[in-house]
Amino acid sequence: MEAMLTTTSPLRTLRQHHRHLQHHPLCLSSSTLSLPSSSTFGHTTRLLRITSKSWRRNPSFSAKSQVSPTPTVASTTKDIPTQMKAWVYEEYGSVDVLKFESNVVVPEVKDDQVLIKVAAAALNPVDFKRRQGKFKATDSPLPTVPGYDVAGVVVKVGSQVKELKVGDEIYGDISEKALEGPKQFGSLAEYTAVEEKLLALKPKNLDFAQAAGLPLAIETAHEGLERLGFSAGKSILVLGGAGGVGSLVIQLAKHVFGASKIAATSSTSKLELLKELGADLAIDYTKENFEDLPEKFDVVFDAVGQCDRAVKAIKEGGSVVALTGAVTPPGFRFVVTSDGAVLKKLNPYLESGKIKPVIDPKGPFPFDKVVEAFSYCETGRATGKIVISPIP
Numbered sequence: 001m002e003a004m005l006t007t008t009s010p011l012r013t014l015r016q017h018h019r020h021l022q023h024h025p026l027c028l029s030s031s032t033l034s035l036p037s038s039s040t041f042g043h044t045t046r047l048l049r050i051t052s053k054s055w056r057r058n059p060s061f062s063a064k065s066q067v068s069p070t071p072t073v074a075s076t077t078k079d080i081p082t083q084m085k086a087w088v089y090e091e092y093g094s095v096d097v098l099k100f101e102s103n104v105v106v107p108e109v110k111d112d113q114v115l116i117k118v119a120a121a122a123l124n125p126v127d128f129k130r131r132q133g134k135f136k137a138t139d140s141p142l143p144t145v146p147g148y149d150v151a152g153v154v155v156k157v158g159s160q161v162k163e164l165k166v167g168d169e170i171y172g173d174i175s176e177k178a179l180e181g182p183k184q185f186g187s188l189a190e191y192t193a194v195e196e197k198l199l200a201l202k203p204k205n206l207d208f209a210q211a212a213g214l215p216l217a218i219e220t221a222h223e224g225l226e227r228l229g230f231s232a233g234k235s236i237l238v239l240g241g242a243g244g245v246g247s248l249v250i251q252l253a254k255h256v257f258g259a260s261k262i263a264a265t266s267s268t269s270k271l272e273l274l275k276e277l278g279a280d281l282a283i284d285y286t287k288e289n290f291e292d293l294p295e296k297f298d299v300v301f302d303a304v305g306q307c308d309r310a311v312k313a314i315k316e317g318g319s320v321v322a323l324t325g326a327v328t329p330p331g332f333r334f335v336v337t338s339d340g341a342v343l344k345k346l347n348p349y350l351e352s353g354k355i356k357p358v359i360d361p362k363g364p365f366p367f368d369k370v371v372e373a374f375s376y377c378e379t380g381r382a383t384g385k386i387v388i389s390p391i392p
């Protein structure tokens with residue numbers, strides 16, 4: 001919240017904003033705006049933080065539970081409130097456009113959707129790029145409640161929902177197409193409405209915070225490996241192996257796709273994590289240029305934006321997927337499609353502990369620290385996922 005309150009007369013600005021928002025479709029009428037504060041969100045939950053050393057001790061690569069208790073959920077539909085707390089922006093821009101609101105309308109549930117009481121969410125770079133207006137041509141209308149990744153409890157089901165029921169603990173990426181009309185009511189809110197097909201039951205061994213960090217990143221990792229035609233016996237170089245996507249590419253390549261050899265890049269302090277995730281070769285990008293190494297790879301998964309260099313690291317006939325930045329042939333780009341079936345397929349690997357979420361040790365960030373979480377995401381230095389938990 002400090003970042004929000006550094007402008008001149010911030011309270012007045014926020015109140016003006018609130019008056020303005022009362023006429024917006026996301027907001028109900030005129031209840032008093034309450035600013036979040038440490039007392040509003042006085043979580044006494046003790047967070048177990050991990051340091052780079054504790055990755056060695058903690059086989060889950062992840063902050064352990066106590067961070068994300070099962071939310072108190074409405075026991076009947078009539079107990080669901082009509083308004084909720086949420087983070088909202090009504091114009092594109094820097095983190096300063098992010099505002100906390102306490103009277104946002106709880107979204108309606110369409111026939112194929114469920115209403116989720118959100119327990120935890122996670123940030124992805126697309127959240128800040130979208131907020132900066134980079135995808136405004138295909139974005140949903142403002143104002144926006146940001147957030148793609150969610151873990152929580154189903155509190156209401158639409159008439160066409162087939163499998164999920166009230167009380168189910170679920171997780172997923174709530175927007176089927178990340179850039180084409182992503183949801184206006186995202187996961188940085190107490191409630192969000194999501195198509196059943198985008199969700200899966202939460203792996204039983206993971207708490208909400210751990211589960212929330214997975215969907216968009218693991219679906220991107222899986223779809224990228226499939227599009228690369230990756231299969232058992234092939235070698236792979238992962239650029240950005242310590243990030244949200246890269247940390248899962250390494251694990252999926254090893255445990256789901258049967259890679260013969262995995263190399264990955266990071267800065268010096270994260271090399272050990274790369275090895276723990278399953279990399280055979282950890283390359284320190286501050287000391288070596290991966291494209292200058294004599295060894296070449298069947299595929300490169302580029303989660304950094306170095307496609308021009310990545311194409312020099314493949315064998316004859318190899319391929320490169322570039323998640324971001326300019327694409328150099330034969331490299332290619334795709335944009336992830338959210339699909340609950342992928343999460344269902346991967347749940348056994350998660351429940352067996354073969355694949356583990358990596359939660360950045362600076363988090364989980366509580367709900368009143370969303371601005372700080374965005375600022376951190378924008379540094380591009382996160383280790384694994386930036387999780388927001390608990391969400392009241």
Ligand SMILES: NC(=O)c1ccc[n+]([C@@H]2O[C@H](COP(=O)([O-])OP(=O)(O)OC[C@H]3O[C@@H](n4cnc5c(N)ncnc54)[C@H](OP(=O)(O)O)[C@@H]3O)[C@@H](O)[C@H]2O)c1
Pocket residue numbers: 124125126178216217220239240241242243244245246265266267268270285303304322323324334335336377380381382383384385
């Ligand atoms: N096309 C799609 O569908 C899609 C889907 C998901 C993500 N993306 C994009 O893919 C990119 C990665 O996403 P993400 O969620 O993994 O981001 P992230 O978690 O924010 O990535 C942060 C990581 O990047 C590493 N990194 C930064 N510069 C590096 C370099 N030169 N070499 C190696 N590692 C480097 C950092 O490690 P160090 O601190 O060691 O540098 C850090 O651990 C983003 O641009 C995102 O928008 C695209």
